Amino acid sequence: MAKILIVDDAEFLRMRISKMLTAEGYEIVEADNGAKAVELYNQVHPDVVMMDITMPEMDGLTALKHIKALDPKAKVIMLTALGQESVVLEAIKSGARDFVVKPFERERVLGAISKLLA
Amino acid sequence: MELRFDIEKEELPIFMAESDEQFQLLDDGMVQLEREGENPDLLQSLFRAAHTLKGAAGMIGHKRMVALTHALETAMDGLRKNSYPVSTSLIDLCLEATDALRNLRGEILTLQPAPVDVDGLVARFNAFVAQATGAAAAPAAETKQTVQAVVPTAASAEAASQTVFKVEAEISPTSIASAARAFQLVLALQDVGVIQTQSPTQAEIDSAKPVQKFSATFQSSQTYEEIYKLLDMVSEVNKLTLQQVSGPDTLEKPTAPLPALDKPAEVVETARVPQAAAPAVPAGASAAAAPKVALEKTVRTSVERLDNLMNLVGELITDRNRLYQLRNSLDARFRNDDHVETLSETVNHIGRITDQLQKEVMSIRMLPVGNVFSKFPRMVRDLANKFGKKVDLVIEGEDTEMDRSVIEEINDPLIHTLRNAVDHGIERPEVRLAAGKPERARVLLAARYEQGRIIITVEDDGKGIDGEKIKASAVQKGFLSEAEAAVMSEDEAVNLIFASGFSTASTLSDISGRGVGLDIVRNNIQRLNGSIMVETWKGQGTRFQLSLPLTLAIVPTLLVRVREMTMAIPLVTVLETLRIAKSDIQTVNARPVIILRKKVLPLVSLASTFELEKEDYSARQHYVVVVGSGKLQMGLMVDRLLGQEEVVVKSLGSLIGEVHGIASAAILGDGQVILIVDVQDLFRMSGLQHAMTG
Numbered sequence: 001m002a003k004i005l006i007v008d009d010a011e012f013l014r015m016r017i018s019k020m021l022t023a024e025g026y027e028i029v030e031a032d033n034g035a036k037a038v039e040l041y042n043q044v045h046p047d048v049v050m051m052d053i054t055m056p057e058m059d060g061l062t063a064l065k066h067i068k069a070l071d072p073k074a075k076v077i078m079l080t081a082l083g084q085e086s087v088v089l090e091a092i093k094s095g096a097r098d099f100v101v102k103p104f105e106r107e108r109v110l111g112a113i114s115k116l117l118a
Numbered sequence: 119m120e121l122r123f124d125i126e127k128e129e130l131p132i133f134m135a136e137s138d139e140q141f142q143l144l145d146d147g148m149v150q151l152e153r154e155g156e157n158p159d160l161l162q163s164l165f166r167a168a169h170t171l172k173g174a175a176g177m178i179g180h181k182r183m184v185a186l187t188h189a190l191e192t193a194m195d196g197l198r199k200n201s202y203p204v205s206t207s208l209i210d211l212c213l214e215a216t217d218a219l220r221n222l223r224g225e226i227l228t229l230q231p232a233p234v235d236v237d238g239l240v241a242r243f244n245a246f247v248a249q250a251t252g253a254a255a256a257p258a259a260e261t262k263q264t265v266q267a268v269v270p271t272a273a274s275a276e277a278a279s280q281t282v283f284k285v286e287a288e289i290s291p292t293s294i295a296s297a298a299r300a301f302q303l304v305l306a307l308q309d310v311g312v313i314q315t316q317s318p319t320q321a322e323i324d325s326a327k328p329v330q331k332f333s334a335t336f337q338s339s340q341t342y343e344e345i346y347k348l349l350d351m352v353s354e355v356n357k358l359t360l361q362q363v364s365g366p367d368t369l370e371k372p373t374a375p376l377p378a379l380d381k382p383a384e385v386v387e388t389a390r391v392p393q394a395a396a397p398a399v400p401a402g403a404s405a406a407a408a409p410k411v412a413l414e415k416t417v418r419t420s421v422e423r424l425d426n427l428m429n430l431v432g433e434l435i436t437d438r439n440r441l442y443q444l445r446n447s448l449d450a451r452f453r454n455d456d457h458v459e460t461l462s463e464t465v466n467h468i469g470r471i472t473d474q475l476q477k478e479v480m481s482i483r484m485l486p487v488g489n490v491f492s493k494f495p496r497m498v499r500d501l502a503n504k505f506g507k508k509v510d511l512v513i514e515g516e517d518t519e520m521d522r523s524v525i526e527e528i529n530d531p532l533i534h535t536l537r538n539a540v541d542h543g544i545e546r547p548e549v550r551l552a553a554g555k556p557e558r559a560r561v562l563l564a565a566r567y568e569q570g571r572i573i574i575t576v577e578d579d580g581k582g583i584d585g586e587k588i589k590a591s592a593v594q595k596g597f598l599s600e601a602e603a604a605v606m607s608e609d610e611a612v613n614l615i616f617a618s619g620f621s622t623a624s625t626l627s628d629i630s631g632r633g634v635g636l637d638i639v640r641n642n643i644q645r646l647n648g649s650i651m652v653e654t655w656k657g658q659g660t661r662f663q664l665s666l667p668l669t670l671a672i673v674p675t676l677l678v679r680v681r682e683m684t685m686a687i688p689l690v691t692v693l694e695t696l697r698i699a700k701s702d703i704q705t706v707n708a709r710p711v712i713i714l715r716k717k718v719l720p721l722v723s724l725a726s727t728f729e730l731e732k733e734d735y736s737a738r739q740h741y742v743v744v745v746g747s748g749k750l751q752m753g754l755m756v757d758r759l760l761g762q763e764e765v766v767v768k769s770l771g772s773l774i775g776e777v778h779g780i781a782s783a784a785i786l787g788d789g790q791v792i793l794i795v796d797v798q799d800l801f802r803m804s805g806l807q808h809a810m811t812g
Binding site for chain 1: 135172179293301305324
């Protein structure tokens with residue numbers, strides 16, 4: 001069972017993704033900011049991380065760098081929104097493997113995850 | 119026309135709670151921003167609030183909310199990037215947008231379009247940004263990022279044995295960061311080999327400009343399939359062709375270039391079977407199970423459930439009391455019996471557990487008063503602007519917790535008290551300056567614990583309450599005779615503001631007016647078994663102090679006997695109990711009174727009030743419970759004093775409805791249903807409230 005870490009400060013969003021992925025049989029772990037995500041990554045070693053960019057405490061980009069430092073093979077998908085083009089590029093350069101744009105379609109999220117798990 | 123949103127019923131509470139949080143953040147943040155100017159952390163959190171709202175609105179397909187939150191987010195982004203300064207007009211627009219968003223969110227419940235002009239608001243945001251940035255210096259030339267060229271670094275010794283491929287990819291025009299997709303392709307190519315040429319160049323990709331077509335030639339020792347699979351991993355690539363250009367070993371390569379595979383635009387079907395494809399061991403991790411962490415420490419639950427839980431605990435407390443009584447009578451009858459002793463121990467244990475349970479449930483129902491306080495900064499700002507005053511609201515002790523039921527009830531009294539402070543207490547800026555005070559007034563809203571109660575203070579540094587002016591107004595309105603006014607102390611005069619129908623503002627402003635006076639505030643507070651007090655200093659300010667119980671569910675009472683009935687008087691209103699003789703009772707204005715410490719104390723018979731029986735004033739002695747409400751006091755005549763007991767309050771229910779003089783009911787340990795008297799209402803019924811000095 002693949003484990004997915006969902007990182008977003010928005011609870012509603014986390015709930016939506018979590019529901020969607022649980023229905024597909026994934027095991028879900030959640031964090032509501034970047035710092036917690038890094039800590040959890042170290043503890044639960046998720047197969048894929050889906051992480052928001054804009055978050056309090058520690059933003060997604062910083063968390064991504066920390067996670068990549070912990071585990072260079074970490075598979076991180078950034079959750080992003082319109083208007084974040086340059087941040088997304090930086091995320092990819094920092095080792096993010098993919099990004100999905102909010103509001104996202106189910107297929108897009110599932111596709112991105114299954115690609116990384118393939 | 120009914121609107122439709124992509125949200126399920128059980129998702130609603132979370133959506134509502136989260137959006138409430140963001141609205142609150144926006145309200146508070148805007149007010150703070152206006153006061154403090156550009157504060158990077160604050161701007162960041164405001165941007166994030168708008169962003170989070172946009173995300174959630176997008177998820178449920180609320181397009182109008184998305185459009186407006188996007189405009190708001192853009193405005194915040196401009197502030198964040200110092201494109202323009204904070205201005206009142208911008209804050210006003212943002213606050214207006216926040217209100218509009220609240221209305222729009224309401225559509226999710228009503229499914230009817232809210233009367234919100236989203237396009238108009240968005241246009242105003244756009245106009246603002248255009249004008250503000252136009253007025254500012256011409257935007258600085260885009261800073262070019264330093265670019266590192268793609269350097270072919272692979273060992274050239276291997277190059278000879280490698281195949282050269284050509285890749286062409288079309289990136290979806292709808293991708294929001296097509297340059298990032300191109301960059302992912304570059305990364306994939308660097309993984310499998312060495313890039314020889316590429317278009318667009320790395321510098322162009324780094325500029326984050328949209329990339330529609332990407333092409334490259336590269337050398338790789340990996341197979342066609344391997345490379346294709348890797349490139350195919352990149353999302354939002356509509357068309358992908360990979361061709362083998364040349365190779366060292368003709369035997370291993372197809373005789374002709376492979377036909378370019380058209381990548382389907384649709385997502386692969388493997389999405390459905392992730393578990394089969396998932397590697398058992400996470401990358402970089404050992405297979406050993408990592409220690410489980412406490413992921414979510416909180417649970418959201420419905421208020422209804424908490425209320426039910428509290429009700430059940432209430433029943434349990436009633437039963438516990440009954441058990442105590444049973445134990446006592448068994449103890450008295452069968453002392454030294456082993457069974458009775460064991461039973462007695464068990465009853466004691468159950469009693470302790472029930473107490474703990476009650477405390478736990480109460481603590482679950484506790485909420486920080488910040489939940490109520492949080493919306494006041496915005497309210498005070500709007501009020502101050504309306505009255506042309508400058509006011510800072512300072513909040514202290516917002517973490518102080520009290521029962522949800524009390525929190526809900528103090529909202530209106532606090533709103534009114536704050537309005538009163540801004541409207542009546544605080545002077546206009548020019549008046550303040552002339553009086554040598556700072557132009558900006560300060561209103562303090564603070565909460566703290568004191569002896570098992572919550573004390574909420576609303577304090578302003580305004581002009582204070584003028585007792586003489588109050589007296590004059592009271593005389594004019596007929597509340598007071600001139601003679602009464604002449605002997606009335608300053609303190610008593612100030613307390614006239616709580617008299618019903620009293621208002622010193624010459625014209626009722628639409629804020630403090632609207633038929634709600636401080637008398638209603640006092641009544642509401644007292645209904646909660648609380649009290650309100652005012653202190654004032656001429657020219658320096660006024661302080662209102664509210665004292666409230668931690669919960670409404672359990673009330674400490676004094677039980678009394680009135681003829682055949684047992685009644686409970688809330689202990690908070692009880693000042694003392696007396697036993698008086700027939701000869702102590704006098705008559706003043708056809709009303710029975712006694713003289714207590716040289717003051718006249720009116721007597722009210724509970725038996726007469728509740729029409730149980732006409733009071734027999736000729737009885738040899740009477741018991742009197744002295745109760746107070748503000749400055750008023752009266753003696754309630756009862757037949758017997760039974761003792762103190764904490765009772766669990768039960769509402770009278772809609773069938774009985776409101777009964778004058780009765781607040782609610784309770785069930786005692788022996789199963790007896792009793793009534794809790796409403797002391798404030800008794801004052802009203804007795805007509806004592808207008809006879810100010812008794």
